[in-house]
Amino acid sequence: MDKFEVAVIGAGPSGVSAAITLARAGKKVLLVERGDGAGDKNVFGGTIYAVQTADIFPEFWNSAPVERSITEQKIFMLTDEDSSQFSYKYKLREHKAFTVNRAKWDRWAVCQAVDAGAYYAPKTLVKQIIVENGKILGIETEFEKIYCEIVIIADGINSIFAKQLGLRNDIKDKDVSVSVKETIELPKEKIEDRFNLDEETGCACKILGGPLKNKMALGFMYTNKNTVSLGFSIGIDELKKHHLKPYEIMDELKSHPTISSYIKGGKVIEYSSHLIPEGGYNCIPKVYDNRVMVVGDAAMLVNNIHFEGTNLAMLSGKLAAETAIDALNRQDCSASVLSEYYKKLENSIVIKDLRTHKNTIDVIRKNISTLTSLYPELACQFFDIMSSADYIPKRAKYRKFLSTVIKKGMLPSVPLAILAMEKCFKK
Ligand SMILES: Cc1cc2nc3c(=O)[nH]c(=O)nc-3n(C[C@H](O)[C@H](O)[C@H](O)COP(=O)(O)OP(=O)(O)OC[C@H]3O[C@@H](n4cnc5c(N)ncnc54)[C@H](O)[C@@H]3O)c2cc1C
DSSP states (O other), X not given: OOOEEEEEEOOSHHHHHHHHHHHHTTOOEEEEOSSSSTTTTOOOOSEEEHHHHHHHSTTGGGTSOEEEEEEEEEEEEEXXXXXXXXXXXXXXXXXXXXXXXXXXHHHHHHHHHHHHTOEEEOSOOEEEEEEETTEEEEEEESSOEEEEEEEEEOOOTTOHHHHHTTSOOOOOXXXXXXXXXXXEEOOHHXXXXXXXXXXXXXXXXXXEEGGGTXXXXXXXXXXXXXXXXXXXXXXXXXXXXXXXXXXXXXXXXXXXXXXXXXXXXXXXXXXXXXXXXXXXXXXXXXXEETTEEEOGGGGTOOBTTTTBOHHHHHHHHHHHHHHHHHHHHXXXXXXXXXXXXXXXXXXXXXXXXXXXXXXXXXXXXXXHXXXXXXXXXXHHHHHHHHHOOSSSXXXXXXXXXXXXXXXXXXXXXXXXXXXXXHHHHOO
């Protein structure tokens, strides 16, 4: 093979976005993927986000293999048997997010990069980055050595190459969660009936509590055309601490009365599992050095509070590629020029949003029982009060509700509730 200007390791959203940006600028770029096809090794929930995706693939929804455009966001708060649901349903004015099947989406995305001029090498495992006398010279695959000016590391959460170069340490258990997902096949009409959708629209659900209560765990359910994706992610430390088995939690989730009503009669056609970086801002490694940059999950760029990963992956890939284009034009691929990549990340929503949430996970961890057990219970109790007309006076019901709030240590919110109630009951 000839010498390339840039070699990108990994054809996930971050790698493809980097490759396509470089190819469009006329740079000679090689995209290497170990899977038989892009997407074969990739797992996600999930939704891709329209605005940032369209930045790389303009109006992609007209030609890409998307499943459904999301028009409803739901939060299920489960108790052991009941649930309350909060929903935001909107008229489809502009696309916000789409469910996609990664095996189909990633393949389509790679074709766009190839059409733009990128060289693509599937079924090719990169074994190491070639470093001689401290200088990065290229990549070594299972077949050959490939030389280039810049390597972009887009190999996902385990990133052996960021570790090889000393840019990243092993991830701590508390900074990573494992996610399991079942793809459940159902007739299209049943999905549309149960989720109140039409052919074009889709629903994205987050699940709190129930079998996930008192754990750093969150469930999800997404509608595709003919399938529903159901799963959850849970901290590795939680699994170890409580000796939990993900498939047991999955079975409990599927048999919860609320969830089972959505998937009843469905056939599981895929079971998958993958790691998600959870450490956020505090875990971002060094993302550049002489002749190298790290993008996407490999750089831990996931905003788990908002379920955003693919968009940050694509954006970081694009920003790294733009930095590489500038460096190649200047014929200077040193760390000082590539440091521009980190500045671009800082000025973008990637680092701005991760910084906003830099303490959020710790706060959630400290309040996990309140969030996943108490709130779902209170929400159900509240709806129960509102919906049952019997011979118990309303005042007694409100007292009981408030006493639960007090007993469970939610005192800070009590003065406000009392003030509100006093106002209501003022004679
Ligand atoms: C269950 C689950 C649900 C999720 N839900 C959502 C969601 O709803 N929305 C969202 O935006 N994000 C979601 N995410 C996160 C999102 O999937 C990731 O943030 C995103 O895929 C990261 O893209 P990436 O390109 O950095 O890495 P990846 O998608 O992991 O791609 C890395 C690629 O590198 C390849 N590779 C690795 N090593 C080598 C090697 N040695 N040689 C060659 N190739 C190699 C892999 O095969 C792979 O194709 C979810 C993740 C999980 C696990």
